[in-house]
Amino acid sequence: xxxxxxxxxxxxxxxAHSFDGGIHPSDHKLGAGLHSEPCPLSPVHxxxxxxxxxxxxxxxxxxxxxxxxxxxxxxxxxxxxxxxxAPTSGRVVxxxxxxxxxxSGMGMPSIIIESDGDDASDDSLEPITDWRNTDPAxxxxxxxxxxxxxxGGAVFPTFIKLVQDSRFPIETVVLNGIECEPWxxxxxxxxxxxxxxxxxxxxxxxxxxxxxxxxxxIEDNKSDAxxxxxxxxxxxxxxxGARVVLLPTRYPQGSEKQLIYSLTGREVPAGxxxxxxxxxxxxxxxxxxxxxxxxxxxxxxxxxxxxxGDAMPRPANLHVRIGTPMRYVFAQQGLTDFExxxxxxxxxxxxxLLRHPDVPVVKSTNGMLAMLEASFMGGHTQExxxxxxxxxxxxxxxxxxxxLLADQCRSDQFEKAESYDLFDCIECGACSYVCPSNIxxxxxxxxxxxxxxxxxxxKSFAEASRLRSEAREMRIERENQARAARRxxxxxxxxxxxxxxxxxxxxxxxxxxxxxxxxxx
Amino acid sequence: MTEVALILLxxxxxxxxxxxxxxxxxxxxxxxxxxxxxxxxxxAVMFVxxxxxxCSWLVQEFVLVPLGLEYLQTIFFILIxxxxxxxxxxxxxxxxxxxxxALGIFLPLITTNCAVLGVxxxxxxxxxxxxxxxxxxxxxxxxxxxxxxxxxxxxxxMDVSPVPALFKGSPLxxxxxxxxxxxxxxxxxxxxx
Amino acid sequence: xxxxxxxxxxxxxxxxxAGIVLAVAQKxxxxxxxxxxxxxxxxxxxxxxxxxxYPGCKPYATAVASEGExxxxxxxxxxxxxxxxxxxxxxxxxxxxxxxAAPMLAFVREDECIxxxxxxxACPVDAIIGAPKQYHTVLADHCTGCELCVExxxxxxxxxxxxxxxxxxWSWPLPETRRSRLGHERREHHAGHA
Numbered sequence: 001x002x003x004x005x006x007x008x009x010x011x012x013x014x015x016a017h018s019f020d021g022g023i024h025p026s027d028h029k030l031g032a033g034l035h036s037e038p039c040p041l042s043p044v045h046x047x048x049x050x051x052x053x054x055x056x057x058x059x060x061x062x063x064x065x066x067x068x069x070x071x072x073x074x075x076x077x078x079x080x081x082x083x084x085x086a087p088t089s090g091r092v093v094x095x096x097x098x099x100x101x102x103x104s105g106m107g108m109p110s111i112i113i114e115s116d117g118d119d120a121s122d123d124s125l126e127p128i129t130d131w132r133n134t135d136p137a138x139x140x141x142x143x144x145x146x147x148x149x150x151x152g153g154a155v156f157p158t159f160i161k162l163v164q165d166s167r168f169p170i171e172t173v174v175l176n177g178i179e180c181e182p183w184x185x186x187x188x189x190x191x192x193x194x195x196x197x198x199x200x201x202x203x204x205x206x207x208x209x210x211x212x213x214x215x216x217x218i219e220d221n222k223s224d225a226x227x228x229x230x231x232x233x234x235x236x237x238x239x240x241g242a243r244v245v246l247l248p249t250r251y252p253q254g255s256e257k258q259l260i261y262s263l264t265g266r267e268v269p270a271g272x273x274x275x276x277x278x279x280x281x282x283x284x285x286x287x288x289x290x291x292x293x294x295x296x297x298x299x300x301x302x303x304x305x306x307x308x309g310d311a312m313p314r315p316a317n318l319h320v321r322i323g324t325p326m327r328y329v330f331a332q333q334g335l336t337d338f339e340x341x342x343x344x345x346x347x348x349x350x351x352x353l354l355r356h357p358d359v360p361v362v363k364s365t366n367g368m369l370a371m372l373e374a375s376f377m378g379g380h381t382q383e384x385x386x387x388x389x390x391x392x393x394x395x396x397x398x399x400x401x402x403x404l405l406a407d408q409c410r411s412d413q414f415e416k417a418e419s420y421d422l423f424d425c426i427e428c429g430a431c432s433y434v435c436p437s438n439i440x441x442x443x444x445x446x447x448x449x450x451x452x453x454x455x456x457x458x459k460s461f462a463e464a465s466r467l468r469s470e471a472r473e474m475r476i477e478r479e480n481q482a483r484a485a486r487r488x489x490x491x492x493x494x495x496x497x498x499x500x501x502x503x504x505x506x507x508x509x510x511x512x513x514x515x516x517x518x519x520x521x
Numbered sequence: 522m523t524e525v526a527l528i529l530l531x532x533x534x535x536x537x538x539x540x541x542x543x544x545x546x547x548x549x550x551x552x553x554x555x556x557x558x559x560x561x562x563x564x565a566v567m568f569v570x571x572x573x574x575x576c577s578w579l580v581q582e583f584v585l586v587p588l589g590l591e592y593l594q595t596i597f598f599i600l601i602x603x604x605x606x607x608x609x610x611x612x613x614x615x616x617x618x619x620x621x622x623a624l625g626i627f628l629p630l631i632t633t634n635c636a637v638l639g640v641x642x643x644x645x646x647x648x649x650x651x652x653x654x655x656x657x658x659x660x661x662x663x664x665x666x667x668x669x670x671x672x673x674x675x676x677x678x679m680d681v682s683p684v685p686a687l688f689k690g691s692p693l694x695x696x697x698x699x700x701x702x703x704x705x706x707x708x709x710x711x712x713x714x
Numbered sequence: 715x716x717x718x719x720x721x722x723x724x725x726x727x728x729x730x731x732a733g734i735v736l737a738v739a740q741k742x743x744x745x746x747x748x749x750x751x752x753x754x755x756x757x758x759x760x761x762x763x764x765x766x767x768y769p770g771c772k773p774y775a776t777a778v779a780s781e782g783e784x785x786x787x788x789x790x791x792x793x794x795x796x797x798x799x800x801x802x803x804x805x806x807x808x809x810x811x812x813x814x815a816a817p818m819l820a821f822v823r824e825d826e827c828i829x830x831x832x833x834x835x836a837c838p839v840d841a842i843i844g845a846p847k848q849y850h851t852v853l854a855d856h857c858t859g860c861e862l863c864v865e866x867x868x869x870x871x872x873x874x875x876x877x878x879x880x881x882x883x884w885s886w887p888l889p890e891t892r893r894s895r896l897g898h899e900r901r902e903h904h905a906g907h908a
Contacts (some may be wrong), residue, residue: 103886449886450886453885466760468839472840590717590720619753
């Protein structure tokens with residue numbers, strides 16, 4: 001249906017809101033029917049110093065220290081940061097650079113802990129059972145202390161969003177149970193198995209931001225999860241203002257801005273956040289983690305991971321401790337030979353391709369996929385000319401023109417790309433997915449964004465250097481002038497004096513000149 | 522009123538200088554590399570063309586005709602245009618040095634630009650009134666600006682597109698200019714002037 | 715005869731009028747200094763290293779703006795700076811003569827430092843701190859890698875180390891396809907058009 005007619009219908013209330021574009025990849029939800037299981041404890045855990053958006057943490061422990069599960073082992077630096085906790089009890093054996101799930105293949109300083117098998121917990125935190133009457137500021141600090149970050153994959157420190165800002169009051173909390181990435185089923189299983197814990201987490205969030213209204217958004221391929229949540233809601237007497245909304249399955253429905261638009265018809269302005277229009281989104285897993293942190297006093301040490309893919313002998317949804325090596329998790333489910341197997345961290349649309357499985361599970365690991373080489377749409381090396389078909393523009397949920405942006409990024413025309421809203425791109429991959437010429441569009445955007453970021457950094461560094469250089473020149477100028485003034489005043493006062501004194505003064509003068517000469521360089 | 526509209530319409534769309542009368546090709550191809558340059562050049566040309574039409578008409582009416590010096594038309598008009606261009610060059614240099622650098626050689630080239638002289642002479646030839654000659658000058662400039670900016674937009678896109686080596690640069694530019702000319706031919710017959 | 719007289723008089727008067735108008739305009743629209751210099755300077759990396767042959771970035775910018783100096787002399791700026799200056803000046807890009815080295819940082823081996831302050835005086839951006847008879851050390855955040863401190867050191871205790879690449883500053887490269895490589899050739903061609 002032409003976009004104009006659809007917009008009109010939406011505005012008149014005749015049709016449900018729905019974001020432009022989007023695609024329908026087959027969802028491969030193999031894990032949907034698989035009940036979650038605990039993953040056995042790995043003998044070693046690797047904790048990188050940065051598993052969240054923001055600044056890296058600093059280790060608090062030293063090699064040889066004994067640690068307990070839930071003990072803080074790295075403290076946060078700066079505001080946008082959350083601490084790291086030990087996932088099990090054991091001994092710190094090394095603190096060194098270790099590979100992390102990152103597209104660069106680079107590593108990060110990490111604390112490596114050898115498990116002692118006891119899995120003893122650090123019980124220093126007190127459970128807050130009466131959170132309804134607790135100051136939200138205390139709850140916020142609890143969220144920060146327990147290392148909570150967005151578990152939908154964005155890993156933004158949760159406590160930062162859970163704030164009451166009088167300039168931007170929150171009207172509605174949206175619980176994101178969409179999970180639009182193919183293959184991933186963690187949120188689905190969480191909603192089926194832990195509905196009550198999730199809803200308690202939601203209630204805590206609503207108390208913290210002081211609002212009564214909430215929407216739990218679920219895609220319509222998870223109707224059983226929606227039923228489970230609705231049943232759990234009916235059994236509670238709080239959460240009167242919460243309702244479940246089923247949205248049509250479409251990728252990327254779960255993206256924050258697209259989700260808000262589909263639910264309310266309101267757009268988050270470019271460069272702004274949902275809180276600027278009174279909305280707050282949280283993933284269901286994050287809500288459950290908040291419940292565990294507040295009510296059970298458990299820092300974030302484990303998460304549900306979908307271990308799946310067409311090369312996986314036994315797909316499963318596992319509760320994995322943060323820091324477990326991926327190789328270990330794969331081995332538990334029967335995969336030990338990685339010949340002709342490609343590993344994805346996250347989903348196939350926005351996940352990272354890993355070079356090897358020797359990286360730890362981190363806070364953002366919602367899925368680990370082992371895919372056969374053959375099932376990759378490997379055509380992207382055979383990129384062909386753009387035929388201006390316009391499918392990419394139709395598919396883009398942010399309303400951009402991907403083929404033009406890719407041309408500009410490829411030709412290094414970064415100012416032009418920025419003026420065509422390159423930074424509004426959410427890198428969802430819908431455009432690359434539909435391109436008939438196999439153009440890796442998102443890769444060009446990432447290249448462009450990276451180059452622009454680098455240029456901005458270089459520019460601000462150059463500007464600072466220029467200011468320092470100019471300040472130095474002014475200082476030298478000042479010193480020279482002061483010296484010249486001193487010399488002329490010395491000559492004036494000593495001119496009528498006796499010869500002997502003039503000689504010593506001259507000697508003193510030339511000595512002063514010598515040291516001054518040296519500093520003039 | 523209809524006369525005004527007709528003159529403007531004809532100058533802007535129908536009897537296009539760059540594409541129909543084939544005047545002013547040099548700056549047309551030279552400054553259409555970037556849209557910003559094209560817009561800057563358009564304003565410069567608009568200013569010069571309008572004022573040139575007005576001044577030339579005034580000179581023709583009050584100096585040349587009474588004194589019987591019509592044969593000095595060309596010299597007088599060139600003098601006026603040259604002075605105007607110098608004036609506007611100084612103005613641009615002051616207000617926007619980047620634009621000044623970007624326009625470069627094309628600014629003084631407006632002086633010998635056949636389009637500007639063409640407008641002045643055409644006005645005189647067709648024996649227009651003061652108002653209609655001013656309008657014609659302005660309209661011609663707007664038409665020139667329109668095609669210039671459109672062409673610049675096209676060229677910017679072609680610049681980053683995968684073009685076969687054989688056609689890269691001037692060949693494709695000229696072919697596109699020809700196609701634009703064809704497109705604007707569609708307006709012919711709209712206004713009979 | 716009168717016709718000729720009229721012609722000469724009218725043309726002469728007109729020319730005189732035009733001349734007066736232009737002379738006045740020149741006074742009114744007089745441009746102070748050369749704003750192009752500042753614009754070019756803003757594109758330079760401000761290392762103040764002198765590898766371009768000028769004692770600093772501002773002098774080179776002035777040379778490019780007013781004396782028509784070649785745009786390809788800045789070594790740390792590399793190809794990107796050269797293209798930007800060429801774009802701004804509206805001239806043809808020229809190949810950069812020297813390959814820009816990887817970004818470097820100066821490092822003082824403090825055990826060997828004798829506290830002479832010669833390197834402090836040499837640094838064009840005041841990135842070395844210290845005092846006479848005290849250890850000197852390079853502030854890595856401010857060092858531009860210009861290498862002007864290495865020579866003055868009498869005990870040769872300053873090393874130039876390659877700047878470590880941080881994972882936070884990593885960015886995606888171009889995708890590995892034939893077309894993406896073509897795009898870069900196109901960029902140089904495009905820069906040729908003003």
